[in-house]
Amino acid sequence: MKPLPVRLELPRIVRVVYDARTGRVVHTHHAIVLPNAKAPSEEQLDADAISLAGKVGGHPTNSLKVLTVKSDEFRDDTIYAVNTATGKLEQTGKASRPKISEPL
Numbered sequence: 001m002k003p004l005p006v007r008l009e010l011p012r013i014v015r016v017v018y019d020a021r022t023g024r025v026v027h028t029h030h031a032i033v034l035p036n037a038k039a040p041s042e043e044q045l046d047a048d049a050i051s052l053a054g055k056v057g058g059h060p061t062n063s064l065k066v067l068t069v070k071s072d073e074f075r076d077d078t079i080y081a082v083n084t085a086t087g088k089l090e091q092t093g094k095a096s097r098p099k100i101s102e103p104l
Contacts, residue, residue, distance in 0.1 A: 010034065012071040015049040016080065016089060020065045023082040027053035028074075029066075042068075 015029040029049035033039045040048070046066040054061040067082055069089055079093040 013039075013045060014069040014071050014074045015045055016067045016069055016074075016082065017049050017053040017059075017064050018067065018082040019059070020063055020084065023084045025080050025082065026057050026059045026064065029053075 010032045013031040013033070015031075016025055017027040017029060018025045027049065029045070029052060031040070031045060031048075049066050050061050050064050053059050053064055065082075067087065067089060073089075077095050078091050079095050080089050081092045082088070083090050
């Protein structure tokens, strides 16, 4: 009998990169750490998130900030903005794209 495949639930690290002036989210950065692998530092995660937002999205990195979000509080099908007064993530709508976990 063939063994059933095992799906690992790995912890997901979520960073939201946003424009510090407007609160507009320009990039969401997801990282996972494989078992027995060394996790990157918080500073490295933030630097990687800002770097990718600049390279992929063409955003000037000097106006960007990073917010750490608990993975269970972040939904892939939701549109967010950061309240620049409080520094908190706020839901602004629903995304019209499939969830990351859904097949295309």
